[in-house]
Amino acid sequence: MTVHLHRGDLPDGLDLGAVVAVDSETMGLRYRRDPLCVVQLSAGDGDAHLVQLDRDAYDCPNLKRLLTDPQVLKIFHFGRFDIAMFQLWLGVETRPVYCTKIASKLARTYTDRHGLKDVVRELAGVDLSKAQQSSDWGAETLSQAQQDYAAADVLYLHAVRERLDAMLAREGRTGLAAQLFDFLPVRARLDLDGWEDTDIFAHT
Template identity: 30%
Template structure:
């Protein structure tokens, strides 16, 4: 077992960065809390491994983490150093959101495994370690509170395991990809991860509303209750579900208390919500008082399948013909390679994108090559789907 260094000071972070500066690659993982124990997304731990030593960097004791972690951010931005992750999107989104860090030169073992075309689903790191290396790692700390201090020895060992095996996994998977002639696929997908950016969802309540099938007349109150809940959660630094649960949010929008006393007696609400100044806001939601502000219309780019809905007549028929050709090609890819690769090249989302934007714009080079070769082999007209719809 390599040594595990637990770092809690700016000087230790600086020394760690210096130790890693000339390494060709670094295995990395993050532990963070995403609205489970505190409000928002909070970085709790950075795990690094250079093949000899595991470094666990604790950002919580640092006075100014954004500044004091800058030596580590410099490593992540350095395109000369390969950063080996497993399923990195949530990590790189967090780094962009909280610190404006854009990671360069990424190898993602989840991407490598997916491109082997052996399964339709993402595989967990624990399962991948077991299937490829024959090692069973303890995942008992997966859902522990990573913001609670001090960290236990079990948490530290769990965190170390998340980076200890990444080099060996990446090398094994790369060998398998090379044997299948798919190394270029992985390279293109990993390069694309460098462009992943965090974007703020201006109307997050719509995702929840869809789950509970909130009707248009109910939406203004549902939205305003959601926003009040978020305001209280931010104030008390607790996840919104601790103010009141999502299913309670839907219930309150549909069966709203009719008096202030009923609001104060309502079940499942955090006590802070029943005190000033929030109680005054609840009073504004009483049915006899509430004035609904209609939900603004979604811009076209955020509507579901806006392109196809705009088409009628001859244009709609041509779009349908493009779709049928793509579905035919997907069937042939399934027969020629397998269903997993067919879904990587022509998922439902990609089919929709190709119909509108064309395959040359919507697909990566490796996907275009498979689609073009399949069309040629089966004497189907690739050129008719290569360009944007007109």
């Protein structure tokens, strides 16, 4: 594994291919209180690219271009949060997307364990450490442990997606999953607009 740390933006000319795994690190889990700090990406080749964002400007045209590129599929785990953070702090709507958490809930109905650690352990055979999950992502310098943690969150999503796609096809839920992925940026917008704890489809 090689971790490439970039300050402010992805470098010019970097091509991560047609399918890119994406995750983010923030100062917390509240949208407007907790700023976006780091975005990590992987082409599924064993390398990870971490963008430590400039929180004074969020001027990252290369990253924004990739997130909105209609020819690049972005794989997330619980993309609802990351996509909302990108809408809020970067001002972009991320499409097209694939969420391994949604796919897991549709395909792995034999379990209620759909966190990244559980999904990666079962489908990729890797035991992720979550020790740095709550560390200070707004620090001026990211520790090697933080960099390795952030990288691990995207390194295995391609393999997980491949396994989940096979399971979705087996269960006849591929089309349903695709419709849910397409709706995900809208769900993220609802979260930002105040409906994060409301089921707008419920009768009451």
